[in-house]
Amino acid sequence: MKSYLIVFRWLLVTAAFVPAIISAADGAHGDFGSNSPMLLDDEVPETLSSTRLVSAILDANPQLEMVRAVWRAMASRIEQSSALDDPVLSHGFAPLTIGRQGGGFSQNTAISQKFPWPGKRQLRAEAAAFDAEAAKENVVTLRLLLTATAKALFADWYYIHRALEIYELNRLLLTDFRDTALDHYATGLAGKQDALRAEVEVALLEHQTIALERERRTLLARINTLLNRSPDTPLPAPVGLSSELTLPEPEALQRIAMRSRPELKELTARIEASKTRRDLAAKAFYPDFKVSAGYNNFWRLEE
Numbered sequence: 001m002k003s004y005l006i007v008f009r010w011l012l013v014t015a016a017f018v019p020a021i022i023s024a025a026d027g028a029h030g031d032f033g034s035n036s037p038m039l040l041d042d043e044v045p046e047t048l049s050s051t052r053l054v055s056a057i058l059d060a061n062p063q064l065e066m067v068r069a070v071w072r073a074m075a076s077r078i079e080q081s082s083a084l085d086d087p088v089l090s091h092g093f094a095p096l097t098i099g100r101q102g103g104g105f106s107q108n109t110a111i112s113q114k115f116p117w118p119g120k121r122q123l124r125a126e127a128a129a130f131d132a133e134a135a136k137e138n139v140v141t142l143r144l145l146l147t148a149t150a151k152a153l154f155a156d157w158y159y160i161h162r163a164l165e166i167y168e169l170n171r172l173l174l175t176d177f178r179d180t181a182l183d184h185y186a187t188g189l190a191g192k193q194d195a196l197r198a199e200v201e202v203a204l205l206e207h208q209t210i211a212l213e214r215e216r217r218t219l220l221a222r223i224n225t226l227l228n229r230s231p232d233t234p235l236p237a238p239v240g241l242s243s244e245l246t247l248p249e250p251e252a253l254q255r256i257a258m259r260s261r262p263e264l265k266e267l268t269a270r271i272e273a274s275k276t277r278r279d280l281a282a283k284a285f286y287p288d289f290k291v292s293a294g295y296n297n298f299w300r301l302e303e
Contacts, residue, residue, distance in 0.1 A: 047239035054150045060228045067142055071135040082125035085114045110294025117286040123276050130273035137266035153223050158238040160216045167209045174202045
């Protein structure tokens with residue numbers, strides 16, 4: 001029976017984990033927010049579905065909000081990187097000329113603007129854009145990881161509840177068998193060995209039930225950690241697993257992974273950013289320009 005439950009558990013985990021990878025990859029490049037209802041402490045539903053758990057974890061996980069903030073900060077630097085330096089306004093005067101005959105004094109007012117060598121601003125903007133793209137793919141990567149983890153935990157949550165139900169049913173059957181064996185032994189219709197064997201099986205089953213309950217509490221704490229809640233916060237029973245998904249051929253699956261994996265897109269964006277900065281470093285040898293205009297009367301005024 002133990003080997004059967006182990007096989008049953010891995011089938012459940014596999015059935016839930018594989019769809020998590022593909023469905024999360026399909027939706028990871030969409031909107032980074034979620035309008036799905038969360039698992040609020042004051043609004044605990046009667047049952048828990050895989051989709052609801054995934055949405056709640058994506059809404060409540062603080063690490064995802066942190067990488068979103070990093071992405072928004074990187075995106076805001078694109079326009080700043082291509083902007084010109086602030087213009088400089090300067091004014092100077094000769095104090096000793098103040099109050100001189102004629103009422104004037106020597107002064108100089110100027111405004112200047114720095115212009116980089118042609119192409120530098122565009123390269124800076126492209127490098128910032130690639131950095132923002134890499135940060136965006138990092139958000140997608142974390143969403144994919146959280147989605148896959150949530151669906152795997154949901155499969156374990158489903159397994160724990162089904163296993164406890166099966167063990168409870170087996171306990172009732174073995175208890176009836178033990179009582180029957182004891183009755184037969186008392187009446188001399190069976191030997192003592194049958195009654196002792198039934199008693200041992202009931203004890204083993206109760207021990208396995210205790211182990212499953214301990215595993216259920218551990219799993220509950222892991223899920224609540226992802227939900228950013230207290231580890232002992234109750235969770236509803238699972239409603240059921242997702243429908244079975246037919247996977248494509250290995251070659252097609254590999255092409256899909258190479259095309260859609262956010263980690264590869266992030267690396268590509270970082271490589272392009274490095275290439276752009278290399279081109280920008282090559283243009284650093286070219287001088288920048290500075291244009292200024294002003295008024296200067298630092299000459300001898302007629303008395």
